[in-house]
Amino acid sequence: MKEFELKYGCNPNQKPAKIFMQDGSELPIEILSGRPGYINFLDAFNSWQLVKELKEALGLPAVTSFKHVSPTSAAVGIPLSDKLKKACFVDDIEGLDDSPLACAYARARGTDRMCSFGDWVALSDVCDVTTALMIKREVSDGIIAPGYEPEALEILKSKRKGNYNIVQINPDYVPAPVEHKQVFGITFEQGRNNFEINRELLSNLVTENKNLPESAIRDLIIALITLKYTQSNSVCFAVDGQAIGVGAGQQSRIHCTRLAGSKAYTWFLRQHDKVLNLPFKPELGRPDRDNVIDGYINQNEEDVCAEGNWQKYFTTRPEPFTREEQKNYLSGIDGVALGSDAFFPFDDNIERAKRSGVKYIAEPGGSIRDDLVIDCCNKYGIAMAFTGMRLFHH
Numbered sequence: 230m231k232e233f234e235l236k237y238g239c240n241p242n243q244k245p246a247k248i249f250m251q252d253g254s255e256l257p258i259e260i261l262s263g264r265p266g267y268i269n270f271l272d273a274f275n276s277w278q279l280v281k282e283l284k285e286a287l288g289l290p291a292v293t294s295f296k297h298v299s300p301t302s303a304a305v306g307i308p309l310s311d312k313l314k315k316a317c318f319v320d321d322i323e324g325l326d327d328s329p330l331a332c333a334y335a336r337a338r339g340t341d342r343m344c345s346f347g348d349w350v351a352l353s354d355v356c357d358v359t360t361a362l363m364i365k366r367e368v369s370d371g372i373i374a375p376g377y378e379p380e381a382l383e384i385l386k387s388k389r390k391g392n393y394n395i396v397q398i399n400p401d402y403v404p405a406p407v408e409h410k411q412v413f414g415i416t417f418e419q420g421r422n423n424f425e426i427n428r429e430l431l432s433n434l435v436t437e438n439k440n441l442p443e444s445a446i447r448d449l450i451i452a453l454i455t456l457k458y459t460q461s462n463s464v465c466f467a468v469d470g471q472a473i474g475v476g477a478g479q480q481s482r483i484h485c486t487r488l489a490g491s492k493a494y495t496w497f498l499r500q501h502d503k504v505l506n507l508p509f510k511p512e513l514g515r516p517d518r519d520n521v522i523d524g525y526i527n528q529n530e531e532d533v534c535a536e537g538n539w540q541k542y543f544t545t546r547p548e549p550f551t552r553e554e555q556k557n558y559l560s561g562i563d564g565v566a567l568g569s570d571a572f573f574p575f576d577d578n579i580e581r582a583k584r585s586g587v588k589y590i591a592e593p594g595g596s597i598r599d600d601l602v603i604d605c606c607n608k609y610g611i612a613m614a615f616t617g618m619r620l621f622h623h
Contacts, residue, residue: 264394272298286425
């Protein structure tokens, strides 16, 4: 297949639309089901690069959940605790611990379940049956992977009345070293960002604390590779082998940090016993439960515990999750890694990061206020590495 005609571009009025290889060669993909659209393919090709690089860097199966050309999370195949399984809605999955790929999917899809609603999934490895069964029951637009077990493929093909978008990519495909895109009829050309993110990138520790355990190195690599395919400006919190908060596309870096930090808060609080034991009505669907949990934790648009509201969601009225309870629970959080796609211009980012349990940071460095940022890290005993490499992505 040398080209594939799309229904339309980013929006229905943008026609004609297609994908093709500029040199006339075959596309490195095969469409096994569905008819992916323009944004689907943007998500597919960005997400595939992310999981491919994670697998190469860490040697573990990797999965990411993408929405609107940025990851909601990314994770590697590490077993989940019982509490995390429950928080991610996968405590009923048989054989989960036997599939590292399924564990990576459970983490990536379960981190920010509201943002993952209607996502695009990328798998670094051949899709197995356990992973396919989990994907089948989630609201998702499509998947890209280097292959599918026959039974797993049939499971996915039955999704969305047979119209689920399934793409298989040639894992050996290597793109040209120079890439192009057009904006306003003007062609841009640049060398591809082939910079390799690995443990050597974290060797320039500029803080008094120079202790980076293996778990922190793993999590910083996950954060940085996630940022490489996140719309900039961007900041990523990671812990326990997964990205737990992605702040994407903000004009101010402190807003990136606040956004990523607030998502990390929600991820931690989803594992609190009060949340895990919410008395949901059995008929309440998974997406509705996600919305209610978010409301219960963040106390935003609707007070889900209020009279007249709780009856819609719960069998009995739950006790509110007070700010004081949340603060006490979060105060014990530690060991979180944080990556930034560009330098921190002010130490307010460190102050906000510390509130979310950040102990390890990787950022390019190069700000005229680097000394203030380093001093703030030293105040809290945070270990920070200057990578010297910016990771903007647009």
